[in-house]
Amino acid sequence: MVELFTKLGIPGPCPNFFVGNMMELMGKGKLVTEVMAEWENQFGLVYGYFRGTRATLVVRDAELIKDILVRNSSEFINRPHMIMNVPPLPYTLVGLRSQRWKEVRNTLSPTFSSAKIKQMLPIMSNCVQTTLEILKEKSKSEVRSGEQAVDAHKLFQGLACDVISACALAMKVNAQRDENDRFFRAVRGFLENAMGPFVKIALCFPLLATVMEWALKTFGYSHEMTKMIMENVQTAMKIRRDNHSTSGSVPVDALQLMMDATVQEHSTSPPSESTTGSARSLALSDDEIVANAWVFILGGFETTSASLSFTCYLLSIHQDIQERLFTELKASFAADESPSYDQISELAFLDQVVCESLRLYPPVVSFVVRGMDKDCQIGPYHVPKNVGIQIPIWQVHHDPEIWSEPYRFDPDRFEDNAKKSYGNNMQWIPFGTGPRNCIGARFALLNLKFTLCSVLRKFKVVPASNHHSFKLKLKVPSVTIVPEEGIPLRFLPRIE
Ligand code: HEM
Numbered sequence: 343m344v345e346l347f348t349k350l351g352i353p354g355p356c357p358n359f360f361v362g363n364m365m366e367l368m369g370k371g372k373l374v375t376e377v378m379a380e381w382e383n384q385f386g387l388v389y390g391y392f393r394g395t396r397a398t399l400v401v402r403d404a405e406l407i408k409d410i411l412v413r414n415s416s417e418f419i420n421r422p423h424m425i426m427n428v429p430p431l432p433y434t435l436v437g438l439r440s441q442r443w444k445e446v447r448n449t450l451s452p453t454f455s456s457a458k459i460k461q462m463l464p465i466m467s468n469c470v471q472t473t474l475e476i477l478k479e480k481s482k483s484e485v486r487s488g489e490q491a492v493d494a495h496k497l498f499q500g501l502a503c504d505v506i507s508a509c510a511l512a513m514k515v516n517a518q519r520d521e522n523d524r525f526f527r528a529v530r531g532f533l534e535n536a537m538g539p540f541v542k543i544a545l546c547f548p549l550l551a552t553v554m555e556w557a558l559k560t561f562g563y564s565h566e567m568t569k570m571i572m573e574n575v576q577t578a579m580k581i582r583r584d585n586h587s588t589s590g591s592v593p594v595d596a597l598q599l600m601m602d603a604t605v606q607e608h609s610t611s612p613p614s615e616s617t618t619g620s621a622r623s624l625a626l627s628d629d630e631i632v633a634n635a636w637v638f639i640l641g642g643f644e645t646t647s648a649s650l651s652f653t654c655y656l657l658s659i660h661q662d663i664q665e666r667l668f669t670e671l672k673a674s675f676a677a678d679e680s681p682s683y684d685q686i687s688e689l690a691f692l693d694q695v696v697c698e699s700l701r702l703y704p705p706v707v708s709f710v711v712r713g714m715d716k717d718c719q720i721g722p723y724h725v726p727k728n729v730g731i732q733i734p735i736w737q738v739h740h741d742p743e744i745w746s747e748p749y750r751f752d753p754d755r756f757e758d759n760a761k762k763s764y765g766n767n768m769q770w771i772p773f774g775t776g777p778r779n780c781i782g783a784r785f786a787l788l789n790l791k792f793t794l795c796s797v798l799r800k801f802k803v804v805p806a807s808n809h810h811s812f813k814l815k816l817k818v819p820s821v822t823i824v825p826e827e828g829i830p831l832r833f834l835p836r837i838e
Pocket of ligand 1: 643645
């Protein structure tokens with residue numbers, strides 16, 4: 343295996359026979375993004391490395407990225423086979439492959455259309471109301487006790503957990519008020535340990551994968567979170583089906599929209615024209631609904647909370663930009679008003695701020711990956727089956743040839759809707775791109791924008807310390823880049 347890339351004429355770091363390049367990737371002191379930046383400097387825009395025994399080809403050339411994710415996407419539609427098949431991941435959009443992935447994705451896509459998401463705004467609004475109350479209470483107690491900071495990351499983790507649990511699991515968590523809530527702790531624990539020792543051992547010693555799979559199912563952190571989600575979603579579905587047949591009232595959230603896709607299967611009447619053939623296979627089983635509700639927490643929790651934290655951090659150390667944004671918000675809606683979907687859509691500078699924050703800190707750094715079951719050609723490279731393909735978003739977003747001074751926060755880069763051309767040219771891809779991109783992107787953007795404009799209309803955010811620009815410490819526990827030590831900020835009420 344060690345010679346695979348050498349034989350193909352593809353450069354890359356020298357792998358260890360057992361662990362591949364895991365020691366460099368997982369070693370202490372450097373982030374995976376820093377290691378990959380060094381590899382790119384050394385080996386160029388296309389190179390190969392080993393995650394344990396798994397060969398991975400990194401592709402950073404824009405034309406080749408477009409070939410893989412867009413032009414020839416049907417050839418590269420799957421992610422690599424999972425190292426361990428621990429349920430419910432294989433039944434989710436993340437883990438499904440080929441035809442069944444296509445069917446489930448087609449069924450779930452309308453759940454995240456603009457029209458449906460608009461209907462979920464009241465649920466988000468309810469949760470953000472709690473955030474505003476907490477910040478108000480905090481600013482009052484600050485005056486009394488001199489207590490300084492809010493950990494923005496912890497606060498937004500609570501908010502993200504509350505929003506996604508309410509929208510996808512029909513579960514009221516209140517994690518913002520109770521950081522020791524059992525479910526909230528289970529979600530955090532799961533994501534912190536997603537790349538724990540069982541996974542690492544299975545990557546390096548594939549023969550032990552079955553044992554590690556058993557160990558993960560039995561002792562892994564996912565166990566408690568998965569059990570709570572399964573119990574809750576199954577109960578909610580039963581109550582809704584019972585209520586629906588009696589009262590007919592239908593809540594609008596992601597869970598209900600997924601359930602609607604199964605109505606045909608649960609119907610006692612014989613299948614009509616519309617429920618035969620492909621329409622039938624589009625229906626989700628109850629297990630698939632539960633699995634996908636589970637994966638929305640996985641996909642949306644850490645990404646959304648990290649993005650909100652990074653954006654508030656950036657605005658706290660760039661007061662001029664925050665003031666420009668505040669001027670836009672003030673002209674759009676009153677301080678005691680909750681912004682509507684249409685108002686949010688028209689906030690051009692807010693969009694620029696969010697795009698630039700997602701460029702500078704793309705939360706998902708190593709998940710745009712593809713895996714083929716047969717050999718393929720990528721530009722001049724012949725790539726054997728089962729070699730994983732990875733698109734390094736962080737490197738794309740920090741390329742000095744595209745972005746002058748790539749580490750400077752400058753929302754004006756996205757003036758005049760420039761994100762479209764950056765997206766088409768594979769230069770700005772925080773949500774991946776092509777048919778297998780992030781299904782929750784619209785939902786995430788609305789959640790980010792609604793939260794930011796609600797908070798920043800009422801509060802001015804400043805760093806907690808006297809330092810004008812404190813530096814963020816980051817870590818990558820799984821595939822997401824997150825703050826390592828929290829982000830201490832102060833939210834000062836704006837007086838009009
Ligand atoms: C700022 C927030 C978010 C970011 C930056 C983000 C980013 C990403 C990225 C980069 C991918 C991989 C795309 C690819 O392979 O081309 C992805 C996939 C996915 N995301 Fe997100 N995501 C976010 C929020 C969400 C939310 C809120 C949800 C659910 C409600 C979600 C659910 C998913 C799912 C299910 C997939 C797999 C899609 C598939 O394979 O068909 N994400 N996301």
